[in-house]
Amino acid sequence: MIRLVPRAEPSTAWTIATPILAVLLTMIAGGLMFAALGKDPFESIRTIFWDPLFHPQFAGYSRPQLLVKAGPLILIAIGLSLGFRAGVWNIGAEGQYIVGALAGAGTALALYPLEAWWIFPLAVLIGALGGWAWAMIPALLKTRFRTNEILVSLLLVYVAEALLASMSLGLMRNPEGGGFPGSRNLARWEPTANAELIGGTGMHWGVLTAFLAVIAAYVLLTRHIRGFHLRLAGQSPRAARFAGVEPNRLVIFCLGVSGALAGLAGIFEVTGPAGQISIDFNVGYGFTAIIVAFLGRLHPVGILLAGLLMALTYIGGELAQLMLGLPAAAIQAFQGMLLFFLLAVDVLTNYRLRLGAVA
Amino acid sequence: MHRRTLLAATAALALGTGWAAAQDDPVKVGFIYVGPVGDGGWTYEHDQARQAVEEHFGDAVETVYQESVPEGADAERAITQMALGGADLIFTTSFGFMDPTMNVAERFPDVKFEHATGYKTAENVSNYGARFYEGRAVIGHIAGKMTETNKIGYIASFPIPEVIRGINASYIAAKKANPDVEFSVVWAYTWIDPAKEADAAQALIEQGADVILQHTDSTAPLALAEQAGNVIGFGQASDMAEYKPSPRVSSIIDNWAPYYIDRVQAVMDGTWESQSVWHGIDEGMVEIGEMTDAIPEDVRAEAQDIADQIAAGEYHPFTGPINRQDGTPWLAEGEVADDETLLGMDFYVEGLTGEIPN
Numbered sequence: 001m002i003r004l005v006p007r008a009e010p011s012t013a014w015t016i017a018t019p020i021l022a023v024l025l026t027m028i029a030g031g032l033m034f035a036a037l038g039k040d041p042f043e044s045i046r047t048i049f050w051d052p053l054f055h056p057q058f059a060g061y062s063r064p065q066l067l068v069k070a071g072p073l074i075l076i077a078i079g080l081s082l083g084f085r086a087g088v089w090n091i092g093a094e095g096q097y098i099v100g101a102l103a104g105a106g107t108a109l110a111l112y113p114l115e116a117w118w119i120f121p122l123a124v125l126i127g128a129l130g131g132w133a134w135a136m137i138p139a140l141l142k143t144r145f146r147t148n149e150i151l152v153s154l155l156l157v158y159v160a161e162a163l164l165a166s167m168s169l170g171l172m173r174n175p176e177g178g179g180f181p182g183s184r185n186l187a188r189w190e191p192t193a194n195a196e197l198i199g200g201t202g203m204h205w206g207v208l209t210a211f212l213a214v215i216a217a218y219v220l221l222t223r224h225i226r227g228f229h230l231r232l233a234g235q236s237p238r239a240a241r242f243a244g245v246e247p248n249r250l251v252i253f254c255l256g257v258s259g260a261l262a263g264l265a266g267i268f269e270v271t272g273p274a275g276q277i278s279i280d281f282n283v284g285y286g287f288t289a290i291i292v293a294f295l296g297r298l299h300p301v302g303i304l305l306a307g308l309l310m311a312l313t314y315i316g317g318e319l320a321q322l323m324l325g326l327p328a329a330a331i332q333a334f335q336g337m338l339l340f341f342l343l344a345v346d347v348l349t350n351y352r353l354r355l356g357a358v359a
Numbered sequence: 360m361h362r363r364t365l366l367a368a369t370a371a372l373a374l375g376t377g378w379a380a381a382q383d384d385p386v387k388v389g390f391i392y393v394g395p396v397g398d399g400g401w402t403y404e405h406d407q408a409r410q411a412v413e414e415h416f417g418d419a420v421e422t423v424y425q426e427s428v429p430e431g432a433d434a435e436r437a438i439t440q441m442a443l444g445g446a447d448l449i450f451t452t453s454f455g456f457m458d459p460t461m462n463v464a465e466r467f468p469d470v471k472f473e474h475a476t477g478y479k480t481a482e483n484v485s486n487y488g489a490r491f492y493e494g495r496a497v498i499g500h501i502a503g504k505m506t507e508t509n510k511i512g513y514i515a516s517f518p519i520p521e522v523i524r525g526i527n528a529s530y531i532a533a534k535k536a537n538p539d540v541e542f543s544v545v546w547a548y549t550w551i552d553p554a555k556e557a558d559a560a561q562a563l564i565e566q567g568a569d570v571i572l573q574h575t576d577s578t579a580p581l582a583l584a585e586q587a588g589n590v591i592g593f594g595q596a597s598d599m600a601e602y603k604p605s606p607r608v609s610s611i612i613d614n615w616a617p618y619y620i621d622r623v624q625a626v627m628d629g630t631w632e633s634q635s636v637w638h639g640i641d642e643g644m645v646e647i648g649e650m651t652d653a654i655p656e657d658v659r660a661e662a663q664d665i666a667d668q669i670a671a672g673e674y675h676p677f678t679g680p681i682n683r684q685d686g687t688p689w690l691a692e693g694e695v696a697d698d699e700t701l702l703g704m705d706f707y708v709e710g711l712t713g714e715i716p717n
Contacts, residue, residue, distance in 0.1 A: 058443055065436055165548055169518055169716075178478050179520045179703040185458055273432030275458055279517065280430040315436070321425050322440055328395060328427040 004351040014349045015297055022295075022342040023309070029341070030334045039324055047323060048316030048334070058319060064202025066311045068273050071207035072097075072265035074307035076289035078213045079258030081298040082220075086233040088254040092138065092153030093262040094286025095160035096131040100263020101270040102160075102167055103130025105277050108192045109172055109183060119191040124205070124267055131263015132256050134160065139255035143248040149255065161282065168279045187275035194272035206268025210307075213261060217300040226253070262286060291339050313338065386627055388412060388619075389446035390424040391437055393453035398551060400576025400596035401613070402426065405452045405475075408615035415620050419627065430455025438463040442470045448626045450619065451475065454519075460484060471631050473622060476521065478702065480633050487618060490639030491521070492528035492701070493669045494611035495572075496676035497647050497662050498593045499529030501609060502570040503536030504658045505591060512563025513544045514556055514573040514580055518715050520704045522574050527708045528676045529572055532665070534710060542711055543568060553579035564590055571606075581606050591653065598648040609662070610648030617643045637698065641670040677701065682709035 027049075031041030052062040076093045083090050090096075104127025108119055138152035172183040186192040197203050221227035233240040233250055241247070265285060274281055292310050296302030317331035390409050394402035409422050423446065428437045434456050441449055442463060448471045451460045457477035464472045464484045472484040480486055502511050511533060515522050526544060533540045543566055545559040552575070560571055560580035564587050571592040573580045578599050584590040584606035594600070594610025618638065625631040638644035647666050650659045668674035679690030684707040690696060707715060 058440060061439060061443055062436075068432070068436075162548075165517075166716075179705045180454065180478070181517060181519055182455075269432065273435070275432075275462075278430060278455055280455055283429040283431060283433060318425065318433075318437055318440060322423055322437075322444055325423070328425075 001356065003354040003356070004347065005354050006351055007349075010349050018345045018349055019295055019297065019302070019306070019342060021345050021348075022338060025341040025345070026334065026338045029337050033330065033333065033337075034326065037326065037330060039326060044320055044324060044326065047320040048313060048331075050316075051319050051323075052312055052315045055319070062315050062319070064196075064200060065315055066308060067202040067207045068204070069311035069314055070307040071204070071210045072269055072285045073289050073292045073310055074304055075206065075210040075213055075265040075268075076258075076262045076286055077292040077296065077303045077307060078210070078217045078300060079261030080289055081293045081296070081300070081303060082217065082230055083254035083258050084234075084293060085221075085298050086230040086250055086254050087237065088251050089150045090135065090138070090153050090255055090258045091150050091290065092135070092155075092157050092286070093258060093289055094282055094284065095153070095157035096134045096259040096262035097266040097269075097286045098157075098160040098164050098282050099134040099266070100127040100131035100260075101266030101281065102164065102172075102277065103127055103133075103263070104267030105183060105186060105192075105270050106167070106172060108186060108189075108271070111191075112184065112189070115191055117191070120194070120271065123192060123271065124264065127267025128260040128263045131266060132260040134263070135255040135259020136252070139252045142251055142255075149251070153255075157286070164277070164281060165279050168277050168281070172277050174276075181279055183277040185275045186271045187273075192271045194268055204268065204272045206265060206272060209264060209268065211304075214300045214304050221300065230254070262289075295338070295342055310335075385419055385421040386416075386448065386623060387444075387446045388420055388422045388623055388626075389441040389444075389449040390422065391428050391434065391441065391449065391451045391453075391456060392424060392426040393428060393430065393455070394551065394576075395426050396424070398576060399578060399599070400551060402452070404597050404613045405450070405615055408619045411616035412619050412623055416623060416627075420623060428456075431459075435459035435462055438472075439466070442467040446470060448473065448623060448631075457486075471622075471626055478635075480635055482633055485622075485632075485634045485636070487636045487638070489613060489644040490637055491611060491613075491645055492524045492676055493639045493666075494645045494647060495525045495528040496532040496669065497666045498572065498609055498611060499532030500536045500665055501593075501650070501654055501658060501662050502529065502572060503533030503540050504661070505608070505654065506533075506537065506540060506568075506570045508567045508569045509537065509539045509541060510566065510568045511540060511542050511570045511572060512560070512566070512568030513542055514559045514563070514571065514575050515544050515546050516550050516574050517548060518546065520702060523707070523715060524701055524704045525574055526711065527704065530711055531676065531681065531708060536661075544711075544713055546716055547575055549575065551576040553577040556580050557583050560584065578602065594648050600648070603649070604651035605653040607651070608653045609650040612646040612648050614643055614646045637702075639669065640666055641672070683707070684709055684711055 027045050031045055034044040035041040053059055080090055080093055104123040107126045108123040111119055138149040141147040141152050142149045168181045174182060174184045194204050229245045232243055233245055270277060292306045293303060296306035313335055320326045321328060392402040392405060396402055396406040413422055425437050428434050438459055450473045452475045454476045457474055457479055460472050460474045461479055464481055468483055474486045476488045477486045513526055530542050543563060547555050547559050549555055556575045556577050557579040560583040563571060569590050571580050571584055573595050576596050581592045581599060581602040584592045591606045591608050594607050596613050598610045598612050599607050675695045677696035679694040680692045681690040683689050
């Protein structure tokens with residue numbers, strides 16, 4: 001019989017090993033699912049994990065796309081991870097992402113057709129402010145009225161979505177678009193175009209910012225007193241208070257940073273890969289980033305790798321749909337398995353498996 | 360056979376490299392869908408047409424599709440990967456795929472693209488749409504004749520020209536059939552969301568509507584109508600035949616198959632050219648589904664007559680005199696609306712209450 005024995009300290013080795021184990025288990029379970037759907041499991045797994053990187057026909061295009069897809073995920077997940085470490089649960093990054101994009105794009109559209117180099121930096125700044133401001137709503141409600149930030153931030157996503165629909169149909173609608181919803185194409189307008197910095201690499205300003213955020217978060221968490229406070233507050237709120245951590249300021253800091261980073265992801269996306277404000281502009285990056293943050297163990301380097309892995313399953317999943325005819329729902333189930341197994345094997349970090357009878 | 364080789368040779372000359380070599384291979388046709396193929400509505404009908412293409416051409420074509428593609432950045436990648444995968448012709452079947460399609464088309468000049476329900480074209484990009492308003496005029500007539508409370512509920516999706524045109528067309532037809540008729544429009548802000556659609560239908564029924572028209576794709580409003588009894592509705596996008604004979608008394612079916620087969624043939628023959636088409640009942644892109652016995656026989660005959668007249672070009676659902684909602688004249692006696700105004704329609708006609716949200 002198997003017993004679980006609590007560990008005195010979370011195991012460092014298992015902290016690193018569990019994500020890898022989770023990926024392997026996902027491959028096995030996913031392979032079984034694909035086999036049950038009548039597809040070759042080995043070919044399916046190879047298409048998802050190998051082909052986006054090395055397929056002679058597709059890799060030249062899909063490798064840069066990995067960065068395009070991973071960029072916003074990493075940027076948002078880094079912000080979320082700071083709060084998650086401190087026990088501040090921002091679940092509404094999706095809303096902050098939308099509002100950041102709306103604020104930045106709205107600023108740029110208001111200046112149309114002015115041709116000036118400073119429009120893009122201004123839009124980026126306003127985008128970050130927009131995300132920050134949207135996150136300040138749950139932050140202030142929590143510090144003033146002790147509301148639950150999980151609920152408030154989550155519900156504000158739906159408010160942001162309604163705002164997005166209204167903007168794409170009304171105020172920000174392209175006046176030359178024949179009455180159809182959606183704004184002007186910002187990626188095709190020189191002053192706001194967030195183009196690739198080096199052609200054919202997928203590297204745009206948003207991806208670069210995501211990498212900078214990884215480094216900044218690493219430095220903050222390992223070298224800065226505030227990073228220490230964050231970790232302390234998460235591990236032991238009482239001890240943190242003795243160490244002089246002001247809980248309200250921590251809430252405002254964590255929600256503010258994660259909101260601003262989500263807003264940045266939004267404005268980089270709307271000026272680059274997405275190109276325009278439209279009703280369906282948001283595609284769930286804000287929610288997927290939560291998975292990325294945990295898959296990366298809330299560690300900046302882990303998040304970087306997790307973001308790339310998640311992007312790989314997206315792009316590989318698309319290729320599998322295209323080449324093998326796998327249904328889209330099977331790919332989503334496959335991604336769901338990844339989180340499921342990660343949480344399941346997480347138990348090994350905090351518990352030891354013991355074989356034998358109960359003592 | 361000789362004729363085909365000759366055509367192929369001319370096509371190869373016209374189109375440049377890469378084509379002649381591929382001639383022995385089947386023509387590869389790709390489809391990008393916005394929803395799942397099992398949505399029972401919009402995407403389902405596009406996929407039915409894809410299967411019709413396969414059936415029609417057999418081994419001469421190979422089709423691939425990708426479902427549930429979000430509109431925006433992901434769409435551009437999905438289309439690009441399809442083009443990289445060797446597709447000769449790609450149908451992108453939702454309005455939001457327009458800019459991504461244009462971007463990809465620029466990079467793949469040898470691939471042909473067909474975008475549904477948009478307005479942009481390029482050398483290798485066509486757009487196509489259906490005159491669903493013709494179907495709406497037919498069911499609007501049935502609705503006007505059959506309502507007993509004189510209240511018709513309308514579940515609208517988004518306030519865009521396509522939807523506003525549908526409301527206007529059915530209102531004009533219903534009003535003609537029954538001068539006392541009133542419309543209540545509920546905006547659901549979704550193309551398909553059974554829960555929201557059911558809520559909308561519920562609200563409309565509670566307000567006394569006994570006919571529900573829908574511009575959303577799920578069968579939820581019909582399910583609600585069935586529960587309520589004495590309420591009828593119509594299939595949208597697909598036939599929704601499981602609710603026959605009532606509450607589903609008829610339907611507007613999107614039939615893309617004739618167009619898709621036609622365009623694939625054009626690629627095979629090397630005669631494909633960029634175009635903008637807007638097909639209706641006449642070309643078979645808009646079909647009126649079986650009118651059931653729940654509709655009185657004389658009303659069925661009238662509705663059929665309207666459909667036939669529209670198909671023959673003898674009658675246009677937007678024929679004057681028609682005023683705008685604010686009372687200003689739009690179409691004079693006998694005047695017919697031009698396509699440009701219809702495509703950009705952003706106003707209600709006189710008699711409709713409420714405002715178009717924006």
